[in-house]
Amino acid sequence: MNEPTAYGRPAGHERAAVEVHIPTPLAPAHTTPLGPMQPGAIPAVTSVVLPDGRVVTGYTLNPVHPEPVVTTPPAVSRAAVNVALGGVGFLAVCGGLLLLTTFIAALTALVTQLVILAAVIFGGWIAVQVFGASGPRGGTTVNIRKAVIKRNRFYG
Template sequence: MYPENTSHRPAEQTVTIHQPTPITPYPAAPAVPLQPGGVPAVASVVLPDGRVITGYAIEHNQAEPVTAKPLVSRAAVNIALGGIGFGAVCGGLVLLTTFIAALAALVQQLVILAAVIFGGFIAVQILTAGRRQGATTVNIRKAVIKRNHFHH
């Protein structure tokens, strides 16, 4: 069945059998006496196939009710309200700067108007002073003051 060449023959398979190691049973845990009021009630349940299962009733611990978390965190609400407030303040600041600029322009115009009116008043006084009829002209010459008397 195999050719003469032995290099192609399959190696013989060796079977190793492992025997399981026996588990030594642990000694039973010592029984702890329970308080008389702490013994749970024994309950029996009859299954539909007629078997009866007897055991201790276990009371399930009631979990504390979970408070519903808000859909949006308080930090996000505070950030949004801060942004709205900042936007309102910025709008007010824009209006305030516009008002200040308008007030400055008004003050500038009033100063220019006062300068024009006052300058015109001075110019009229100077120009009309030489044209008045009956005006007294005083020529001041060298005067000598001797012994508290004015001599000219």
């Protein structure tokens, strides 16, 4: 009696058959609207009979169609916008280059004026050194008192 079965359990302790209960759906109750509604606003009730004999009742819904999206082409093409932005950038660079060239021209004029000023000051110093009376200089001094010139010859 307590001999094991093919499944490893002793005989006499078999389990009872399992019963499966499938619930039967209830028929939907028809309810009235809670608040007062306009007669034209109540949608029609539709009933559908399923293949197994059940009846499904509900309101029909009209599918909502979205508004068509109107795509308007942009007023200005992207290429035109890119060209315009490139032009603005070019003008900004040109303005900077104009300022840079103006600065370089002013710097060149300043350097030129400083060179001229140095030349004038240095040249004046040299002139004072050459033509200034700063004492006797070495060399031969010739005093001419009466000079006689005969036949293109100088007799002193």
